[in-house]
Amino acid sequence: MIKKENLFSHSVCICLSILLIYLLxxxxxxxxxxxxxxxxxxxGxxxxxxxxxxxxxxxxxxYLPVGFYYGPPNVAVVSAITETDIDEMTEFCSQLPSYFYFVPLILILFFIILFKKFSFPKINNRYLIIFVLGLCCYKPIKTIIRHHPNTFSSITYSFLKNIKYPILEFSLAFYESTNIYLTEKQQQLKQIEQTNSIPIVSVNPKHKTYIIIIGESVRKDYMSAYGFKYDNTPFARNHASVIWDGLITPAPNTQSSIPHLISQSIFxxxxxxxxxxxxNIVSIANDAGFETYWLSNQGKLGAIEITVPRIAAYAKHSFYTKKGEYNGKSSRGKHDTLLLPELDNILSTEDSKPKLIVMHLIGSHSNFCKRLEFKVQFDLNNKNISCYVSSIKETDDLIAQTINILKKHNQDYSVVYFADHGLAHADQYNDLRHNPNYQDSYRVPFIFFDSDKSSQQKINKQISGFQLVYLLSNWIGVKLDVKHDYMQNELSEIPEQQNIKVKDWDNNKLYQFNKLKNDPNPFN
Known part of the structure; x- marks a missing residue:
């Protein structure tokens, strides 16, 4: 039992515990x-x-200002420490609320005085000690039994990793994030040393500027351009030169799908x-004499943002709205429209070379309501789905703004938009999530906008996202020394593909797409 005279000191310790966790x-x-x-x-x-x-x-x-925006140590924190220059540091500090300047100083003074003067309570109860040790060890031991690590180092790491003690968690998180950061930086540097190895037969671009817009988490049956009853893609529906119905993405998540969509797949x-x-399409464009750009509203480095930045590293010019995790507190307020001023700057520069610009959106990523820059535009009597449909409308608006910028600079252009993957319904149709078991997790939009097309063409053919890099290469006027359906002169000449296969995010094994379950849209 806690004595009354020790009640205050115990209360102070509890408050310190809560405060430490928050600060870290x-x-x-x-x-x-x-x-x-x-x-x-x-x-104590x-x-x-x-x-x-x-x-x-x-x-x-x-750490308080960093922890408030970035959370506990992650790759965003490490990259900020190692890569941030004086200008970026000044910008970060200028955005901080004024209390972030004096609160840490007050806390430091308070802690120094407290730990110098405060009398910590004395506890010698052996049963309490046993209880605390059991509390510390229960979850780590349970994890070890479940996952069966087979070496001393893996057992030790698993044990330490699962102890929820903030000082230990902070240290491990910083160590792990530093390792991820250094490893990925080295991998990216090694990656760009390997250039495109697919022979180029000829280069004859029809347009001066090509833009690839990679959307996020959009299944086509939630777009009015593909028949959805809510008109959330009016620009694409009315102004697209080609609306292709039938693209099947290689995988149901970003990091597994995009590499196969824009790089060569080896079976x-x-x-x-x-x-x-x-x-990949960027390295091919480099070899073909294009000026290449990668504009991204997703993370440059992160625990799961690994493969795509390796491809992006091939671009001669890159722009990221955020350095670290795509979804941390630092991403608040960073919407896809932040890419547009950079696009405007690129197009305002005169260059005799053709341009390939890749724009990687955060789009309709999960936590749909947080993705919205503006108010919810559709009411489907379901908050999550209403936000999802509205997020697709904002992407359609961004495409329209992209075209307007191209027109402002009198560009001869071709733009293609596709999504990295779809989603499947969850929680009794109250939400949409990643799920490799449904066909609709792979069915995505595939839409072209050309400056020289006046009529709209609709193509209803099922094709695979594997080797789409061949189609994209042909689209920018680069003929590759490969034999594939995607090397046809016209999109309409590409035949429909049978027995399409896909992969999930756990491994590289292939599965028959037509054997997956259907997930109809109940809001259509």
């Missing part, structure tokens, strides 16, 4: 609070640990597939 950017969870609290009451009375805790609380106070006995990343 973690979520408030009972196991984190309890473990921090028990560490303070068991160890010893001089060594008093100094240890004081140092960590000072670090936490200094192994029709059972497995791997992406040959150096043979």
């Amino acid at each position: 950017g973690f979520e408030q969870k009972l196991d984190r609070i309890f473990l921090t609290y028990f560490s303070l009451i068991f160890l 009375r010893f001089t060594f640990f008093r100094i240890f805790f004081a140092i960590w609380f000072v670090i936490a106070a200094l 192994s006995e029709d059972k497995k597939v791997n992406a040959q990343l150096n043979n």
